[in-house]
Amino acid sequence: MTAADPIVRLEEVRRTYRMGDTELHALAGVSLDFFPGEYIAIMGPSGCGKSTLLNLLGCLDQPSSGRYLLGGEDVSLLEDDALSQIRGARLGFIFQSYNLIQQLTVVENIEVPLFYQGVPEHKCREASIQLAEKVGLGQRLYHRPNELSGGQQQRVGIARALVNDPLVILADEPTGNLDSHSGTEILRMMDDLHAQGKTIIMVTHDPAIGKHAQRLVRLRDGVVESDERR
Amino acid sequence: MSAGNAWQSHAPVALSPARLRRIMMLGFKSLWMHRLRSGLTILGIVFGVCSVIAMLAVGEGASYEAQEQIRKLGSNNIILRSIKPINQDRPSQARQWVLEYGLTYLDLQKIRETIPGVTIVMPSRIVRDQVWNGVNRMDATIVGTVDWYPETRQLNLLQGRYFTPVEMEARSNVCVLTTKAVETLFPLSAPLGGKVRVGSDYYDVIGVIETESTGAAQSTGQGSGKAATAAPDIYIPLSAARHRFGEILVNRSSGSFEATRVELHEAYVRVDDQKDVEETALIIEEILKRDRRKTDFEIIVPLELLRQAERTKQIFNIVLGAIAAISLLVGGIGIMNIMLASVTERTREIGIRRALGARRRDIILQFLIETVILSGTGGLVGVAIGILIPVVITMFADMRTIVTPWAPILAFSISGMIGVVFGIYPALRAADMDPVQALRHE
Ligand SMILES: Nc1ncnc2c1ncn2[C@@H]1O[C@H](COP(=O)(O)OP(=O)(O)OP(=O)(O)O)[C@@H](O)[C@H]1O
Ligand SMILES: [Mg+2]
Numbered sequence: 001m002t003a004a005d006p007i008v009r010l011e012e013v014r015r016t017y018r019m020g021d022t023e024l025h026a027l028a029g030v031s032l033d034f035f036p037g038e039y040i041a042i043m044g045p046s047g048c049g050k051s052t053l054l055n056l057l058g059c060l061d062q063p064s065s066g067r068y069l070l071g072g073e074d075v076s077l078l079e080d081d082a083l084s085q086i087r088g089a090r091l092g093f094i095f096q097s098y099n100l101i102q103q104l105t106v107v108e109n110i111e112v113p114l115f116y117q118g119v120p121e122h123k124c125r126e127a128s129i130q131l132a133e134k135v136g137l138g139q140r141l142y143h144r145p146n147e148l149s150g151g152q153q154q155r156v157g158i159a160r161a162l163v164n165d166p167l168v169i170l171a172d173e174p175t176g177n178l179d180s181h182s183g184t185e186i187l188r189m190m191d192d193l194h195a196q197g198k199t200i201i202m203v204t205h206d207p208a209i210g211k212h213a214q215r216l217v218r219l220r221d222g223v224v225e226s227d228e229r230r
Numbered sequence: 231m232s233a234g235n236a237w238q239s240h241a242p243v244a245l246s247p248a249r250l251r252r253i254m255m256l257g258f259k260s261l262w263m264h265r266l267r268s269g270l271t272i273l274g275i276v277f278g279v280c281s282v283i284a285m286l287a288v289g290e291g292a293s294y295e296a297q298e299q300i301r302k303l304g305s306n307n308i309i310l311r312s313i314k315p316i317n318q319d320r321p322s323q324a325r326q327w328v329l330e331y332g333l334t335y336l337d338l339q340k341i342r343e344t345i346p347g348v349t350i351v352m353p354s355r356i357v358r359d360q361v362w363n364g365v366n367r368m369d370a371t372i373v374g375t376v377d378w379y380p381e382t383r384q385l386n387l388l389q390g391r392y393f394t395p396v397e398m399e400a401r402s403n404v405c406v407l408t409t410k411a412v413e414t415l416f417p418l419s420a421p422l423g424g425k426v427r428v429g430s431d432y433y434d435v436i437g438v439i440e441t442e443s444t445g446a447a448q449s450t451g452q453g454s455g456k457a458a459t460a461a462p463d464i465y466i467p468l469s470a471a472r473h474r475f476g477e478i479l480v481n482r483s484s485g486s487f488e489a490t491r492v493e494l495h496e497a498y499v500r501v502d503d504q505k506d507v508e509e510t511a512l513i514i515e516e517i518l519k520r521d522r523r524k525t526d527f528e529i530i531v532p533l534e535l536l537r538q539a540e541r542t543k544q545i546f547n548i549v550l551g552a553i554a555a556i557s558l559l560v561g562g563i564g565i566m567n568i569m570l571a572s573v574t575e576r577t578r579e580i581g582i583r584r585a586l587g588a589r590r591r592d593i594i595l596q597f598l599i600e601t602v603i604l605s606g607t608g609g610l611v612g613v614a615i616g617i618l619i620p621v622v623i624t625m626f627a628d629m630r631t632i633v634t635p636w637a638p639i640l641a642f643s644i645s646g647m648i649g650v651v652f653g654i655y656p657a658l659r660a661a662d663m664d665p666v667q668a669l670r671h672e
Contacts, residue, residue: 060665084590113587
């Protein structure tokens with residue numbers, strides 16, 4: 001794979017929801033190429049299909065038609081188990097509402113993706129602690145999510161998204177639930193990740209946040225309205 | 231494109247013991263989050279399991295007791311008893327009327343001569359009379375019998391000896407007391423070497439024997455056999471009994487005297503081969519009926535009683551099994567209910583796990599293990615309590631209980647199975663959730 005090959009390629013991807021008799025085209029033919037090391041912001045008005053697109057990119061959902069190539073592999077026809085495998089091995093998720101598992105500690109939350117990859121316990125622990133320290137939670141290793149602030153929880157979320165060294169990091173409104181101070185902190189972390197060469201795809205509706213990205217994709221009514229690089 | 235193809239060739243995550251242990255730890259954590267709820271759910275299984283074990287133990291103990299009593303009668307024995315015939319038309323005017331019925335010495339002689347393979351015929355006469363030792367008095371059941379009686383009835387001689395064939399021949403005035411009789415007649419002194427008085431005759435006490443239990447026999451004896459089935463207190467040689475008490479007994483009943491003439495009250499017939507017992511009993515019945523117009527005897531076959539007891543036990547076990555199954559079913563439904571609620575409540579967690587790479591089977595396993603932990607813990611606690619309850623029952627209610635080893639094993643494995651059976655559906659529900667929908671769940 002050369003640097004010129006896209007890490008993500010969408011070819012005329014459609015996602016249609018059936019609502020009784022009517023069909024709702026959440027995505028009505030989207031073609032996009034994302035390249036390694038890019039930091040992409042996906043923006044657009046509410047209901048334009050941002051989350052739908054991100055779910056497809058995250059292999060949580062499958063296109064109604066069209067092709068999705070992740071790292072050169074067509075994943076639009078894979079079975080459930082294979083998709084789980086890809087999510088766990090190649091993708092990192094950062095959610096708006098953090099989505100940590102309440103009964104697990106910080107360390108345990110971070111190592112969940114590795115657990116499902118069958119990585120032995122001590123290696124999980126090692127990687128998890130290392131990442132927790134990297135996101136500044138070295139003093140909170142054995143706290144539970146409800147003992148952490150929102151910003152701290154989202155940092156756990158970022159550490160968890162990094163633990164499996166993913167091809168692409170997918171973030172849906174990562175600062176949506178945070179105050180501006182913690183939000184800035186999280187965005188700075190994302191910038192750092194970008195600087196380290198990670199590929200990041202982030203959904204946001206805040207233009208100020210969109211500015212952090214180096215490429216801006218605007219959606220409207222399920223189609224790409226504009227796609228600009230800076 | 232090696233990186234791309236690696237996904238499919240990636241070996242599926244194997245279920246190693248280490249992995250299973252981690253999933254179990256996870257289960258414990260999740261259950262611990264809702265300790266009260268988990269505890270109550272476990273309680274349902276605990277009650278099911280411990281009641282199963284306790285019930286089986288009580289049932290087993292009761293049937294063992296019954297079988298033991300029957301076995302004491304001897305499974306090679308056939309017991310013949312004299313019973314007063316029903317509908318005795320008593321001439322109302324006759325003052326000197328003697329009711330004559332029951333087994334005779336002639337009957338036994340016939341049995342001995344006709345049936346091969348019958349070795350011991352143990353006749354006995356039973357008399358109720360007052361027995362004295364100085365001022366100590368007892369309304370005793372005196373049994374005139376033969377010298378091989380204890381051996382046939384499997385009774386343990388506790389002190390001294392039983393009477394000998396020579397004493398039988400000589401109609402000696404010797405007697406063997408049961409422990410019960412010793413308690414009444416010799417409250418302070420040693421019985422051996424003492425004498426007891428019956429009427430005007432004195433008998434030397436030569437031995438002490440354990441008191442017979444007649445529970446099983448009594449339950450089968452029909453009303454009229456009352457005198458014959460009271461537990462013996464004193465044994466004397468049959469010959470002596472015949473000689474001293476004669477053949478006619480006078481009873482006071484309902485305001486008038488009633489005289490009865492019974493040669494033998496009871497006889498034990500021992501059959502050499504156990505498989506001939508039932509057939510022999512039929513032949514004996516034929517022989518005895520041949521020259522009688524009315525039935526004045528009964529035949530008790532302990533072997534038959536034993537078989538009956540076993541059949542009863544089987545039915546008992548089926549009923550217990552059904553009750554047990556129902557109580558465990560209720561516990562299982564409780565588990566399923568809680569797990570379904572838990573799955574709904576943890577929809578978000580399921581979505582997160584799926585997003586982070588959990589396959590359907592990982593989710594299924596996780597929830598299944600949680601249910602098995604619930605039911606398994608319930609099973610273990612239930613087994614512990616279930617083994618304890620019979621001990622307590624035995625201590626306080628003086629009832630025999632037997633915990634057979636298979637009862638706890640069975641109860642525990644059923645409870646484990648219930649975990650799997652009732653956990654499967656909630657687990658499948660969890661695994662079939664759409665990850666996107668699950669993640670959106672509040
Ligand atoms: N499960 C579903 N069933 C039916 N319609 C759906 C479903 N999910 C999304 N939609 C529709 O698809 C369209 C795109 O939804 P999507 O969630 O992608 O919007 P969005 O761009 O993320 O909006 P927001 O900025 O408000 O999060 C919407 O019109 C929505 O109603
Ligand atoms: Mg959205």
